[in-house]
Amino acid sequence: MELITNKVRNSLELIGNSVIEFLDGLGKFTIYFFRLIAWSFRPPYRTKLFFQQVYFIGNKSLFIVALTSTFSGMVMAYQSYLGFSVMNAHTLVGPIVAIGLAKELGPVFSALIVTGRCGAAMAAEIGTMKVTEQIDALEVMGISSIQYLGVPRLWAATISLPMLSMIFLLVGNIGSYMVGVHLLSIEEVKYFAKLRDFMEMSDIYEGLIKAGGFGFMIGLIGTYHGFQVKGGAEGVGKGTNAAVVWGMITVLIADFFLTSILVKLLE
Amino acid sequence: MEYAVECENLIKEFGHDRILKGINIKIPKGKITTILGFSGAGKSTLIKHFLGLLKPTSGKLTILGEDITKLKDIELRDFRKKFGMLFQYAALFDSMTTFENIAFPLREFTKMSEAEIKERVDSLIKDVGLVKESTYKLPSELSGGMRKRVGLARALALKPEIILYDEPTTGLDPITTKMVNDLIYDTNHSNPELTSIIISHDIQATLKISDYIAFLDKGVVIEFCPTAEFKKTTHPTIRKFLDLTAH
Structure with missing residues (x-):
């Protein structure tokens, strides 16, 4: 008992x-x-640090975003061609890929890439500064570590993600065009005509707003886990891991809720 | 005598744990005071109160004539500019060179031109005995002793009224330890208005450079007196500490 x-x-x-x-x-x-x-x-507004972070999050992520988007666009075009050609609707490949990239793949893939690359870097950098007392040094000088380290990263991620998402959309569509028109012989005129018929600006707006939201979440989660680091190298590792895992989970969950809200708002 | 720091029955509790159990101490202005004690005695907690990083549960804490327990967060940040701190491992910003580390507080809090900043940094580099070649090196390229010098130069950049040293000689070889102790002594004696507060386990160095010594045990100051008197103390806990650290 x-x-x-x-x-x-x-x-x-x-x-x-x-x-x-x-x-x-x-x-x-x-x-x-x-x-x-x-x-x-609250002033001072640290614009220099903000632009340094925009450069790191935006510019330094360009190559991997472009690479991912090219092949995403190509493979989406190829897969949709296989499906649509059964119903003789292969000219819809262009709009399907473009809308998919604008509303979903662009924002989500860019966010996942940035989470892995920059969310991890934010947590590791801030975490290392914490365990080596650099954050204490800032605070002792009367400088808010949140303002100095957190704020520029948060807003840089929020601004950079929509830009990366747009580049993802553009490059992905080029990949789709290359496969659709030059490899699978869809007529170029029809490819662009259908694109114009089906694609709307609201599709792009939806993707941009979502990307901004994802950027905000990545910045928030990445910096939070950096500030929560305790101990030494092991703590930094755990914080970095948590930033990536929670960043990705949050992006994927938020995608559903943001989509539900934005579809109604942009109707 | 004027006092830089005055604690009156300072108590700090974390949940049910009482870490500081009524600290009463008056640290004189312009002198070197060392706070000694076993690990876990509450030394770091006490120093965090001096910096306003922790608020006491009760009691009064007056620093440079101001009751800092009544200051708001923004006012505290401003107040901290009166302090300089040398951290145990210097806590230099590892993405910045020696020059940038020392110039950092000047760029943040003064309207000095770049030429004036350069002049001040060069003067600080000279004061702490750094060689010119280390000016544009990153912290990872400096030795432990050189990092301490850079940390001290950064702490002195804004001409603080109080400078805090957190275990300044921990982990250093005997020669570098002597160099750091000499640096603390020289810095204090070349700035008569500067109050130096050291947290240390290094009893031999403490006895050589300190004007006053406080001994903290289990959250209470059990002895606070001039160094000469401290050497003769008969308090059993302190005698035990002195005997243990003498070997």
Whole structure:
């Protein structure tokens, strides 16, 4: 009887601890979010640091975004051609790929790439600064570490993601055009005519807004996990891992909810 | 006597743990005061209160005549400019060169021109005994002793009224340890208004350079007196500490 009681108590303790840990994390994250927003609107505005981060997140991600988008566009064009040609609707390849890239693949793939590349870098850089007391040094000087390190990264990610998403859309469509028109012999005139018929500006707006939202989340999560780092190298590793995992999960979940909202708003 | 720091019954609790159990201490202005104690005695917690990074649960903390427990966050950030701090491992910004590290607080908080900043940085580099060649090196290219010098130059850049040293000689070889201690001594004596507060385990160095010594044990200051008196103390805990660290 005592054994069973102990097991039940241990299980309840385990559940209780997990709930407390979750709520504690949620509380810290919420406080961090509000502090980040509040510091965004307090001078000094660190434009130099902001543009350095735009360069790192945007410009330095260009190659991998372009590479991914080229092949995504090509493979989407090829797969949709195989399906549509059964119904003799292969001229729809252009708009299908373009709308897919504008509304979904562009923002989501760009966000996943940036999470892996920059979300991880944000957490690792801030985490390393924390364990080597560089963040304490900033605070002792009277400089808010959140304003100095968090704010430029947050807004740089928010601004850079829509730009990367647009590049993804453009380059992906070039890939789709090359495969559709030059490899699978879809008539060029019909390819562009269908593109004009079906594609609307709202498709692009939807993708841009989503990309901005994803960028904000990546910046928020990446910097948060950096500031939460404890201990030494192991802590930095865990923080970086958490930034990537939670960044990707958040992007994928938020994609559904943002899509549901934006479809209604842009109708 | 004027005091830089005055603690009155300072108490700090983290949840149910009482870390500082009523600190009473008056640190004189313009002198070198060392806070000694075993690990976990509350030294780091106390120093974080001086910097306004922690708020006491109760008690009064007056620094340079101002009760800092009543300052708001923004006011505290401003107040911290009166402090300089040399961290245990210098805490230099690893993406910046020696010059940029020292120039950082000047660029952040003053309206000095780049020429004036260069002049001030060059003067600080000279004061802390750094060689010219290290000016444009990154922290990763500097030795431990050189990093401490850069850290001290950065801490002195804004001409602080109080400078805090967190374990300044931990992990250094004997020659570099002597060099750092001499640097602390020289810095304090070349700036008569500067108050130096050191947290240390290095009892031998402490006895040589400090004017006053405070001994913290289990969250309470059990001894605070001039160094000469401290050497003669009969307090059993301190005697044990002195005997242990003498070997």
